[in-house]
Amino acid sequence: MSDFQSLGLSNTLLRAVEAEGYTTPTPVQQQSIPPLLEGRDVLGVAQTGTGKTAAFALPVLQIMNRKKPQGKRFIRALILSPTRELAAQIDERFAAYSEHMDLRHRVIFGGVNQNPQVRALQKGLDILVATPGRLLDLIGQGHIDITRVEFFVLDEADRMLDMGFIRDIEKVIKLLPKQRQNLLFSATMPKSIAKLAGTFLNNAVMVDVSPKEMTVDRIEQKIMFLRKADKRRLLVQLIKEERVKCGIVFTRTKHGANRLVKQLDQSNIAAAAIHGNKSQGARTKALAGFKNGNIPILVATDIASRGIDVDGITHVFNYDLPNEPESYVHRIGRTARAGRSGIAYAFCDDTESGYLVGIQQLIGKEIPVNSNHPFHFIGAIPKPGQKPGKIKEKSGAKKRPRNNNRNQQNRGRSNRNSDAQNKPRRGGDSKNSNPRRNRNQRGNHGGNNSNRD
Numbered sequence: 001m002s003d004f005q006s007l008g009l010s011n012t013l014l015r016a017v018e019a020e021g022y023t024t025p026t027p028v029q030q031q032s033i034p035p036l037l038e039g040r041d042v043l044g045v046a047q048t049g050t051g052k053t054a055a056f057a058l059p060v061l062q063i064m065n066r067k068k069p070q071g072k073r074f075i076r077a078l079i080l081s082p083t084r085e086l087a088a089q090i091d092e093r094f095a096a097y098s099e100h101m102d103l104r105h106r107v108i109f110g111g112v113n114q115n116p117q118v119r120a121l122q123k124g125l126d127i128l129v130a131t132p133g134r135l136l137d138l139i140g141q142g143h144i145d146i147t148r149v150e151f152f153v154l155d156e157a158d159r160m161l162d163m164g165f166i167r168d169i170e171k172v173i174k175l176l177p178k179q180r181q182n183l184l185f186s187a188t189m190p191k192s193i194a195k196l197a198g199t200f201l202n203n204a205v206m207v208d209v210s211p212k213e214m215t216v217d218r219i220e221q222k223i224m225f226l227r228k229a230d231k232r233r234l235l236v237q238l239i240k241e242e243r244v245k246c247g248i249v250f251t252r253t254k255h256g257a258n259r260l261v262k263q264l265d266q267s268n269i270a271a272a273a274i275h276g277n278k279s280q281g282a283r284t285k286a287l288a289g290f291k292n293g294n295i296p297i298l299v300a301t302d303i304a305s306r307g308i309d310v311d312g313i314t315h316v317f318n319y320d321l322p323n324e325p326e327s328y329v330h331r332i333g334r335t336a337r338a339g340r341s342g343i344a345y346a347f348c349d350d351t352e353s354g355y356l357v358g359i360q361q362l363i364g365k366e367i368p369v370n371s372n373h374p375f376h377f378i379g380a381i382p383k384p385g386q387k388p389g390k391i392k393e394k395s396g397a398k399k400r401p402r403n404n405n406r407n408q409q410n411r412g413r414s415n416r417n418s419d420a421q422n423k424p425r426r427g428g429d430s431k432n433s434n435p436r437r438n439r440n441q442r443g444n445h446g447g448n449n450s451n452r453d
Helices: 011-019 027-037 052-066 084-097 115-123 132-140 157-162 166-175 191-200 211-217 228-241 254-266 280-291 325-332 353-363 405-422 435-440
Strands: 042-045 077-080 105-108 127-130 151-154 181-186 205-208 219-225 247-250 271-274 297-300 315-318 342-348
Touching: 011 052, 011 084, 027 042, 027 052, 027 205, 042 052, 052 077, 052 084, 052 151, 052 181, 077 166, 084 105, 084 127, 084 280, 105 115, 105 132, 115 132, 127 132, 132 166, 157 166, 157 181, 157 191, 166 191, 181 191, 228 254, 228 315, 228 342, 254 271, 254 297, 271 280, 280 297, 315 325, 325 342, 325 353, 342 353
Parallel strands: 042 181, 042 205, 077 127, 077 151, 105 127, 151 181, 219 342, 247 297, 247 315, 271 297, 315 342
Antiparallel strands: none
């Protein structure tokens, strides 16, 4: 299959595809579109940047467009997404592909006033893109009926589970009609996802686009060993030397992202942070500024590694190496999109060498080392035979004497307060967050809780 026409798409959709500048289907599109047009369920392993949204949106639109029910519109297709940014981008793609169709779509998510969303729902919709929290909120309030859904798409399923959405997903599935077409896409396929897929997919076609291969095609990767204290200096040097106009810097924590934005500003580099603790308005403003070029550097936690689809990103900086090897693949996949090339720098200090070992095992190769910089530190290089995982930070301070109880108590209290501020909220950026604890903190489904997606 060499073109979209050979996949069986209608002339209406071919016009939309041509208008978007698509010429050759990606592997996930080639493998997914035909069986979906035949009415089959599909289980796909693919990350953002592979053309996944078009792979499920195009066949769903084609089937919906050729048989339209009479009377008031009702939700016929439900697409569930883990983050607000990704949900918004999926809705944008549906808008582009359905340009010449009489189909209404809408995206809903938390963190914003629900009233405009409710008004759109009352007018009638064909396609709803949603995050789990706001979807269940509005179902609970009686504003959404999903009992006649014909197509159910669960996107970024592994990220959904990481963020503690498993019970929400189960609730949604129970409310759906038994007769429907199902699509599940996930960047990875651990046992938990396979188990989830088995609960609602029927004789699904398996589509596997390996993310490992994605990392080696067009992305130039470099690892740089240095002390933690030198990371900011090296980042500023690279951004200025390479005149980066569109780059993403990934940090491990939300607090680290905020701090780095301030430090970059002090070095006359315009940057904005995007993470789970930011209000929806701040996240939208930061992403819009990044997309239009007013903000050249976006500092993000892993909430954005799958939720940002911006053309023209030339540089990705792993300021902190991720503790999950798969996150590295998603992060660097923000560049080298749509056939372009890109470069991904990774900074590794002496506490992160175990993370690097895990990343290189996953991608099946050693990342080329760039030691030609003023901060090169051989102490951060993994030792022969080193196992993947976290390396404990070395502490230069000796144990305090037992009689210094007051200082220890004060320090412990301070640390607890700091930890409380930095704990990931539900839908946050760390897989290590406790889903059970997060679920217990949600409260009921009513109201406009801005912390809910």
